Amino acid sequence: MTSTNLSRPICILGLGLIGGSLLRDLAAQGVHVYGYNRSGSGARAASAAGFDASDDLALTLQRAEQDRAIIVVATPMPAIPGLLDAIMEHAPSCGITDVVSVKAAVYDLVKERGLEDRYVGGHPMAGTADSGWDASREGLFTRAAWVITYDHAPDASPEWIALWTEVARMILGVGADAIPARVGRHDAAVARVSHLVHVFAETLAIVGDNGGALAQSLAAGSFRDSTRVAGTQPSLVQAMCETNADAVVAALDEALELLHDARDSLAKDRPDLTALAETGYAARVRFEARHGARGESVSPVKISSRPLLRLHPGTPGWVRQLEQAESLGGRIDIF
Amino acid sequence: MTSTNLSRPICILGLGLIGGSLLRDLAAQGVHVYGYNRSGSGARAASAAGFDASDDLALTLQRAEQDRAIIVVATPMPAIPGLLDAIMEHAPSCGITDVVSVKAAVYDLVKERGLEDRYVGGHPMAGTADSGWDASREGLFTRAAWVITYDHAPDASPEWIALWTEVARMILGVGADAIPARVGRHDAAVARVSHLVHVFAETLAIVGDNGGALAQSLAAGSFRDSTRVAGTQPSLVQAMCETNADAVVAALDEALELLHDARDSLAKDRPDLTALAETGYAARVRFEARHGARGESVSPVKISSRPLLRLHPGTPGWVRQLEQAESLGGRIDIF
The missing domain is CATH 3.40.50.720 (NAD(P)-binding Rossmann-like Domain)
Known part of the structure; x- marks a missing residue:
């Protein structure tokens, strides 16, 4: 340090x-x-x-x-x-x-x-x-x-x-x-990796809740992890997203395009999620590689x-x- | 037991x-x-x-x-x-x-x-x-x-x-x-709390990756947790979602409606995310209350x-x- x-x-x-x-x-x-x-x-x-x-x-x-x-x-x-x-x-x-x-x-x-x-x-x-x-x-x-x-x-x-x-x-x-x-670059970046995460978490929490007691009973670790930040006080989520609304809307539009493509691929006679699953996997693998040293180090000195x-x-x-x-x-x- | x-x-x-x-x-x-x-x-x-x-x-x-x-x-x-x-x-x-x-x-x-x-x-x-x-x-x-x-x-x-x-x-x-x-009730429930979680995780991973090096560098715990299951082999994600396509499309349509509402609220002159943030928070709190005993118990005997x-x-x-x-x-x- x-x-x-x-x-x-x-x-x-x-x-x-x-x-x-x-x-x-x-x-x-x-x-x-x-x-x-x-x-x-x-x-x-x-x-x-x-x-x-x-x-x-x-x-x-x-x-x-x-x-x-x-x-x-x-x-x-x-x-x-x-x-x-x-x-x-x-x-x-x-x-x-x-x-x-x-x-x-x-x-x-x-x-x-x-x-x-x-x-x-x-x-x-x-x-x-x-x-x-x-x-x-x-x-x-x-x-x-x-x-x-x-x-x-x-x-x-x-x-x-x-x-x-x-x-x-x-x-x-x-x-x-x-x-x-710079402020614009910062806001665009956090819209993608933080504010959109909150919007998605709120949405997943609601759709899961709408499934009633059976869906909630079957929800396991992946649902828990993906909705964790929906436990943030609503006023804080609003403050973040509303004051960065332009950048959040841009990130959300990008996400909506991917989701609509996935929806249409799944609604076909032969449902096919190849594009989203493979691109998402590759993106996550890159993220892990980039953050590897931080996430995996067993040393008490964080590198x-x-x-x-x-x-x-x-x-x-x-x-x-x-x-x-x-x-x-x-x-x-x-x- | x-x-x-x-x-x-x-x-x-x-x-x-x-x-x-x-x-x-x-x-x-x-x-x-x-x-x-x-x-x-x-x-x-x-x-x-x-x-x-x-x-x-x-x-x-x-x-x-x-x-x-x-x-x-x-x-x-x-x-x-x-x-x-x-x-x-x-x-x-x-x-x-x-x-x-x-x-x-x-x-x-x-x-x-x-x-x-x-x-x-x-x-x-x-x-x-x-x-x-x-x-x-x-x-x-x-x-x-x-x-x-x-x-x-x-x-x-x-x-x-x-x-x-x-x-x-x-x-x-x-x-x-x-x-x-019953099989139909099961498939509808897991579409909401598991398969949709995968679709969202893939999407977030891609949008974050599209933000380039700065966005990836700023990604913290919430992004990591929310994209974790995008690290699942694509073939497994495809097998889940494609063989349960009808139920996944229904859950996704529900999610898309919420996301479009949120998008429109954020694109207004006075951006407002109250509805999604408050409903999502309430849903997550209900989930935590329901799963409380499982998640928080410090006893070696899981109840x-x-x-x-x-x-x-x-x-x-x-x-x-x-x-x-x-x-x-x-x-x-x-x-």
Whole structure:
């Protein structure tokens, strides 16, 4: 793991699963880190566990401004506009990052406020089944993908490049794989591999339930696994899919075409599912090969199977290096 | 576990995952059991492990005929017609059951040969990821659903009722939950909770793969779980879905209607996924409640969460009891 070597404190807004786990990891490495949580009980629980946490937003942001902290907005999408406004009021010179699972919708809010040169988007892919401070834990991000956006890089000031570098160091510091992606590319990718998975899981759960007691009784491991994320709170699923609707519709249209083809092949006099079964199998085998090192390693040290690109932010050609990493789904290291 | 108390030997045709595991479980309980495997290497491996196995089909069936054994056809669908013909030639008075994952297509083959009064259909829901003798193991069926068909019950002879009773005892003897279902009801149910899951998994795997390296890199646990069964050999997926095409098309049409509604709701000016997210969540919660005892128990003794009906085969009203168990997805015990 790259050791965390940050030149600024970190101020986390929202101490739930992601924000709380980030607070724990950074504190464990001796980083100067503190947080705010809207619910007093969450803030008190974090304080009682020995962390520096408050439920006073204005005070926390004023402190961040004095410290020149980087602010991590670690709340769901609906809270983002209000928090950006509060940051503009109380911490007008702090750099900002976030952890929301869609990036274009957040970037629109950032651009509306003219904050592009103070903002770097982030998205750690680290689970949503449980939530709240009580679900947070050290080590949550180990070898998880953590997207870092870079749309502003071609127009960036030295300050933005410094901010971007600090955010990347923070991601690497908690053991995640920092994966550069522009907001549009990120949203299209997660629509395919995450949001569509939720839409399918909800659908399967309903069709299975419609089969009544016999169908439910016969449902085994494959049904359980494929509908697991339908157990996510509906409001969270809605927040993800509705704020990324264009990309989800595009992925869904692609899926619908495959499903209609399969349906027509099965409705023939001689039903034939060869095309879907063989293409799907080949796709899954490629996925397994790509993720093999992560899934199968028995070593306690998790090894990333993602290609690594080392770069020096701000040097000539670094934007092209970011684009290359993006196209490979690669992780970066900073030197 | 109900102790296995069989009055006839068991002859298993096909010693793969299911047939091999059945051979192991029955032998461990002192049941008189032997098997045939088409590949000599599989038969030799079973023999070397101390079991009574042969690769000579005619001899094995002649022995079954002499023993008045019950024959368990434990091969995939494509081998069924040939094996039924061989049984008619070499074991013309033996009772027959099978383990194929579709039941109407098998029952058609049985009816074509006039074997209804000698046949009881079966389907253990016990996994398909691995196959062959090497994948077989003791205890595979513990608390698994094992469907037992009863379409012939209203017209049954005393011999058929005796056969049905023996097959039920065999199922209970290996620790499975014996769940009565007519072939059409079974096929409709597994189309929803198993075959549709495969179609969805293949589709998700393809759409994810089409997203290229970035999408694959960002794919996390939910994508992995939801596409797991796309790793099944395509020929097995085809055999399941193509031989149950009518029921799969019906389930798929239901799913397509939900997906098109979701697509249209997401394509609106104000995207809205409330209906699918809330209905899917409620369905999944019901599934979890129903399966709770099975999934969460930490006891080494697995407890079934399925309702239990005790019945005495052949007594007045027993067909109505079977229908009641079927409608509840319930398991039966024999007294």
